[in-house]
Amino acid sequence: MDCFLGFIGFDGTVQAESGLYLTALPGITPDLLEGITDDAETIAKTFSDVENRSSLKFRTFFLNELNRCWNVSDVKSAECLICGHKELLSVAMWYLMGAEMMAETIGSERTNRFTTIDLDKAENLRNEYMDTFFRELHTAVAGVDLTVCIKDPEHGGDIEVMFNMP
Numbered sequence: 001m002d003c004f005l006g007f008i009g010f011d012g013t014v015q016a017e018s019g020l021y022l023t024a025l026p027g028i029t030p031d032l033l034e035g036i037t038d039d040a041e042t043i044a045k046t047f048s049d050v051e052n053r054s055s056l057k058f059r060t061f062f063l064n065e066l067n068r069c070w071n072v073s074d075v076k077s078a079e080c081l082i083c084g085h086k087e088l089l090s091v092a093m094w095y096l097m098g099a100e101m102m103a104e105t106i107g108s109e110r111t112n113r114f115t116t117i118d119l120d121k122a123e124n125l126r127n128e129y130m131d132t133f134f135r136e137l138h139t140a141v142a143g144v145d146l147t148v149c150i151k152d153p154e155h156g157g158d159i160e161v162m163f164n165m166p
Contacts (some may be wrong), residue, residue, distance in 0.1 A: 002055075003079075003082065003083035003086055004051075004054075004055045004058065004082075004086060004093055005051060005052075005055065006051075007086060007090065007093070008020050008021070008022065008051070008090070008093055008094050008097050009021045009022070010022050010023060010030075010033065010047050011023040011030050018086075018087070018090045018094070020090060020091070020094045022094070022097055022098055022101055025094070025095075025098040025129070026125065027102070027117060027121065027122070027125045028098060028101055028102075032101070032105060032117060033046060033047060033101075035108075036104055036105050036108035038108075038109075046104065049104070050097060050100045050101050050104050051097065053100050054093065054096050054097040054100045057096060057100070058082070058089075058092075058093055058096055059075070059078060059079065059082065061096070061133075061134075061137060062078060062081075062082055062089070062137065062141065063075070063078045065137050065138060065141045066078065066081070066141055066144070069141075070146060072146075072150065077149050077150055080148070080149035081144055081146065081148065081149050081150075084148045084149060085140070085143075085144050085145070085148070088140050088143055088144065089137070089140045091136045091140070092133055092136035092137040092140050095129045095130075095132045095133035095136055096129070096130075096133045098125070098129040099125075099126045099129035099130045099133060102122045102123070102125045102126035102129060103126055105117060105122045106119060106122050106123060106126065
């Protein structure tokens with residue numbers, strides 16, 4: 001799912017298409033990325049890993065949320081819907097990438113409060129970002145136009161129509 005690659009930026013040194021940058025989220029700084037990057041990797045590689053994992057997770061979470069209301073089993077249709085609505089979904093992706101950055105921080109052997117961030121703070125931020133991600137995703141999926149990619153969407157949610165006779 002390449003449409004989100006490069007869509008969310010890190011720190012504004014390279015213009016991101018969405019205008020959203022991870023450093024605008026609390027607790028994420030250029031020093032954080034530098035601090036969690038292993039000696040054998042580059043900062044660009046660490047950010048790329050976070051971006052790729054976020055993109056793959058996003059597709060799964062999106063399909064799950066979409067299927068709460070609609071039966072969409074085709075992954076290609078889901079990817080078409082994501083890419084066709086990436087502006088609508090951008091804030092959700094921003095928070096998911098923030099959560100993934102915190103997961104990378106928690107998993108880094110170089111993490112400590114002197115070089116990057118306190119682990120408790122990183123865990124709290126990751127949880128907060130995931131909660132915000134799910135709220136933003138739910139709201140955004142409600143605004144997705146399925147006819148962009150699916151000719152005749154099949155409803156699969158729990159909507160029930162009731163008629164009352166006078």
